[in-house]
Amino acid sequence: GGDWTSLEESSLPSDLVGNDLYGKTLGIIGLGNIGRRVARIGNGFNMRLLAYDPYVTDETAKKIGVKLLSLHKMLEEADYVTIHTILSKETRGLISARELALMKPTAYLINTSRGPIVNQSALINALANGRISGVALDVFEEEPIGKENPILRMGNVITTPHYAGNSREALEATSMRVSQETVRMIKGKTPLSLVNRQQLEELGFLPKK
Structure with missing residues (x-):
């Protein structure tokens, strides 16, 4: 008995409704110490683990429990893409318009590494046009980030202060x-x-x- 309402009719704000990680595909860019720890966390959620790292062998990846793919192939398949690589000539602008266009429109990008690895103007454009669902940023292309930066006012962006190690x-x-x-x-x-x-x-x- 009683009255029942659908999720759309309920008073629960839609921006408080999230997605399960369980069973989703996690794409990890960089399998250094942090990338490997993230893989272990993803494994705890029974996620399918993919990775891109040109310096890691298939044998090593297998021991970690991840499948190595090319960057573009991994971006096409991942529900969540998380970046854990150093900033270098090789990685600067690694994620730009072309790479963002390969991601699923339902996918999320996470960058806790270094801001310039992701091209910010391409990212803003992808977010504004619904090319990807959202992004979580712990770092920015220019730091400190300006108060007028449009990315701070976007509804599908989460920002954090790169301060997790202050315990x-x-x-x-x-x-x-x-x-x-x-x-x-x-x-x-x-x-x-x-x-x-x-x-x-x-x-x-x-x-x-």
Whole structure:
């Protein structure tokens, strides 16, 4: 008994109705430490895991539980695309108008990596024209982002302040890692988090590979 209403007739705002992750397809760009952790999270939701990373072998991807595809093929199949790669000449503008046009109109893009990996003008155009359903941005093409940036006023955009690592535990872990890396350098060992090996090789601090 009683009165029943459909979802459309109910007072629940449509923008509070989300989508299940369970069983959806997750596309991961970059299978470094963070990308692999994201894969584990996706696996917990029984998601189909796809990835694009030209530096990872099929064997390694299989161990992680993901299927490697070309960037464009992955974009065509994914319901959610999440970016976890460094910013370089190779990755700057990696996601632009062509790539966004390949995504499903129901798909969502997530960028917690570096802003310039995604072409912002192409993204705004895709969002405005319903080319993709939405985007979540933790980083921006220009930072700090201007208050008048149109992307901040779009209804299908979620923005966050790139501040997730500001917990006591994370800050303590960072301090510990810096100390450990300093000790390694003093002992003449190569830092585990080395990002400029080529420069150190050229200066003679490290043997060339």
